[in-house]
Amino acid sequence: MQAMVPINILIGDRSYRIKIQPTDEETVRKMTGLINNKILEFKTQFAGKDMQDYIAMVLIWFATQQNDASNYEMAETELASKLESFEKLLDRTLEAS
Numbered sequence: 001m002q003a004m005v006p007i008n009i010l011i012g013d014r015s016y017r018i019k020i021q022p023t024d025e026e027t028v029r030k031m032t033g034l035i036n037n038k039i040l041e042f043k044t045q046f047a048g049k050d051m052q053d054y055i056a057m058v059l060i061w062f063a064t065q066q067n068d069a070s071n072y073e074m075a076e077t078e079l080a081s082k083l084e085s086f087e088k089l090l091d092r093t094l095e096a097s
Contacts, residue, residue: 012039012051035062 004019009032020028038058043049046057 011035012055014051038062 002022005022005025006017006019007025007028009016009018009028011032018028035058038061039054042054042057046053
């Protein structure tokens, strides 16, 4: 197991020092960039809010994206199962012919 390494990330207007696995650093930095880009996007759409509002908007956006991805994965799993059943049915039909 690798030792945790401390890194500094900036979200909105605050710096956070966190400890992560070295293998996760690239992912954490990419997600931090995505979060900050979304904050900037919401700042241009909704002027006059404070940083806490923008961070809340990003959290809501992220949660709905995760939910959409989860629903997609469930639908994909269900489709794969149905295709497998259909394939078995076809195999049985071809064997009977």
